[in-house]
Amino acid sequence: MSDAVLHLKGLKKSYNKGLVNEVNVLRGVDLTLTSGEIVALVAPSGAGKSTLLHIAGLLDVPDAGTVEIGGQLLSGKSDRRRTVSRRQDVGFIYQFHHLLPEFNALENIVLPQLANAVPRAKAEDRANELLQRVGIKERAAHRPAALSGGEQQRVAFCRALANSPRVLLADEPTGNLDPATSDQVFATLMQLVRETGLSALIATHNMELAARMDRILKLENGVLVPG
Numbered sequence: 001m002s003d004a005v006l007h008l009k010g011l012k013k014s015y016n017k018g019l020v021n022e023v024n025v026l027r028g029v030d031l032t033l034t035s036g037e038i039v040a041l042v043a044p045s046g047a048g049k050s051t052l053l054h055i056a057g058l059l060d061v062p063d064a065g066t067v068e069i070g071g072q073l074l075s076g077k078s079d080r081r082r083t084v085s086r087r088q089d090v091g092f093i094y095q096f097h098h099l100l101p102e103f104n105a106l107e108n109i110v111l112p113q114l115a116n117a118v119p120r121a122k123a124e125d126r127a128n129e130l131l132q133r134v135g136i137k138e139r140a141a142h143r144p145a146a147l148s149g150g151e152q153q154r155v156a157f158c159r160a161l162a163n164s165p166r167v168l169l170a171d172e173p174t175g176n177l178d179p180a181t182s183d184q185v186f187a188t189l190m191q192l193v194r195e196t197g198l199s200a201l202i203a204t205h206n207m208e209l210a211a212r213m214d215r216i217l218k219l220e221n222g223v224l225v226p227g
């Protein structure tokens, strides 16, 4: 498909291979994420959601199958090549913000850009613009500990999008928030993703949130099925 941004084909992954406790987590996962598409990934705990997100985001390698981002075949490439691609093309959001505690909100969004050789002034402009878009520009100089849970996640969204990735991968991005905050913060995330035209795969247990995405895929018995 010509506008495929993320293309996963025949992904397989097992742990403890050859041992009595071998577990075949992915048994042939196929997924094509097209430009601007937002897909919900729904999976019971332990079904392999993190394993799938880590392989799709080039943090882990499959036992079999391929990962293409933007038409580039990246599975099987060197660690260095995959790291470069991950930094440029993939944004991650986790359930817990994982912001660096000793840096303020702005710096947490600037740092991944410096790692990509973006000049500091440009990186700061981008960070301020993103903070403005998620509605917390006035919190730029606050460290994570001085932010609310919802604000921390908004900063984490900005950090994930700082390098204008092609693909956003999120693992329960509002799972750590109370229902009302989760709802607001999720709306902010959806708006941000839509405005940037990103393609996103967002894991959630929350079927109400899943229903707000373009389509739902369930990870069942190691394969993806329409939800």
Ligand SMILES: Nc1ncnc2c1ncn2[C@@H]1O[C@H](COP(=O)(O)OP(=O)(O)OP(=O)(O)O)[C@@H](O)[C@H]1O
Pocket: 015, 016, 023, 025, 043, 044, 045, 046, 047, 048, 049, 050, 051, 052
């Ligand atoms: N490094 C590993 N070694 C052995 N088994 C593993 C390893 N990583 C994951 N597993 C097992 O693989 C299965 C899938 O794990 P994974 O973390 O992908 O699930 P998950 O769907 O993300 O779960 P949760 O929603 O609870 O985080 C689980 O049974 C887990 O115990």
